[in-house]
Structures are given as C-alpha cells and as structure tokens.
Amino acid sequence: MKQYRFPPTSGFVKFITIVVIIIAASVSGSVYFVYEDLGGYITASVTGVILVVLLLRMFTLPRKIRITDDYFEIVCLFKWCRIPLNEITEVRRIPTDRQKKFIPLWSLYGVFGYTGWYYNGGLARLYATRLSNLIEITTHNNRIVISDFKFQISDYFRLF
Numbered sequence: 001m002k003q004y005r006f007p008p009t010s011g012f013v014k015f016i017t018i019v020v021i022i023i024a025a026s027v028s029g030s031v032y033f034v035y036e037d038l039g040g041y042i043t044a045s046v047t048g049v050i051l052v053v054l055l056l057r058m059f060t061l062p063r064k065i066r067i068t069d070d071y072f073e074i075v076c077l078f079k080w081c082r083i084p085l086n087e088i089t090e091v092r093r094i095p096t097d098r099q100k101k102f103i104p105l106w107s108l109y110g111v112f113g114y115t116g117w118y119y120n121g122g123l124a125r126l127y128a129t130r131l132s133n134l135i136e137i138t139t140h141n142n143r144i145v146i147s148d149f150k151f152q153i154s155d156y157f158r159l160f
Contacts, residue, residue: 002067007147009113010130016110024050054111061113062127065146072137074127074146076115081127083139090138094120094145100131102145118145 028050032043059077066073072088074081098120107116107126114128124143128134133148 004065004067006062006064006127006129008129010132013110013113013129017112020108020111021054024054053108057108057115058112060115062115062129062146074144076127081125081144083137083144087139088137089140090136092136092138093148094134094136096132102126102131120145 028043028047031046035042056078060079062074062076064075066075069085071085072083102114102118102120102124105117105119105123107114107118114126114131116126118124118126122143124136124145126145128145128147130147134145135148137144137146
C-alpha cells in the first residue's frame with residue numbers, strides 16, 4: 001500500500017478561510033447586539049449553525065491518498081472516497097488553462113480547501129488543496145479531480 005499526503009493549502013485558500021471566519025464572527029456579534037434582549041437564544045443558534053458548517057467543512061478536507069492493489073482511496077476525516085482500480089477508465093492531467101475555471105455547485109469555494117461538486121465542462125467531484133497541478137480520474141460514471149502530489153503522473157499510470 002502506498003500512501004501520499006495532499007500538498008499544503010495555497011495562500012488563496014488560507015486568505016478565504018480567514019475572511020470567512022472573520023465574517024462569521026462579525027455576523028454572530030451583530031446578531032448578539034441586535035437581539036440581546038431575547039436572552040441570547042438567537043445568537044446561540046446562529047453561532048451554532050456557523051460553527052457546525054465550518055467544522056464539517058474542515059473535517060471534509062482531503063488528508064491523504066491510499067493506493068492498494070484493489071482500490072484508490074481519498075481519505076478525509078469524515079468521508080472517504082474509495083474507487084476500485086478496475087472501474088478507473090482514464091487518468092489525465094488537466095491542462096493549465098482549464099485549472100482555474102471550476103465553477104462551484106455544492107461547495108464552500110476555497111474555505112479550508114476545494115472539496116465538493118464543481119462544474120468544468122461537466123460535473124466533477126473535486127478534492128484539492130490548491131487549483132494547480134490537478135489530475136482527473138474518470139470512472140465509468142464519475143469524474144474525480146485531485147491535487148497532484150510530489151510524484152509525477154507516471155506513478156498513476158503504473159497502477160493500471
């Protein structure tokens with residue numbers, strides 16, 4: 001079994017994450033000052049929802065990839081994506097001009113990384129810490145895009 005860690009997050013991801021956390025804290029503080037006469041229930045509810053969304057988002061950040069003789073697995077803390085190797089039809093590097101053109105459909109774009117459903121000429125599941133050096137894995141019914149690691153694309157092709 002081979003195991004690879006995802007590359008560190010980009011500066012843009014760190015910036016967006018800090019901005020979202022500051023906005024979330026501002027919203028919680030604003031709700032507190034507006035609704036302080038109600039005893040803090042609304043403030044606690046808003047703060048709780050914001051914290052749950054941010055924590056769930058943080059726990060779905062891809063951590064590492066495991067490659068065995070039978071499957072290719074993307075490991076997150078809460079959710080794993082396991083792809084049997086016999087279902088993979090194509091592995092290719094995404095051209096540089098298409099790497100920045102992912103449109104988020106179901107994702108917090110750039111908060112703690114890029115994980116979720118994106119559109120880039122077709123629906124794709126993205127597991128990335130940065131939008132550069134992306135690799136697309138196509139199966140019979142899915143497209144999965146991941147960040148490249150310290151090894152080259154040839155290591156992916158040696159799997160098949």
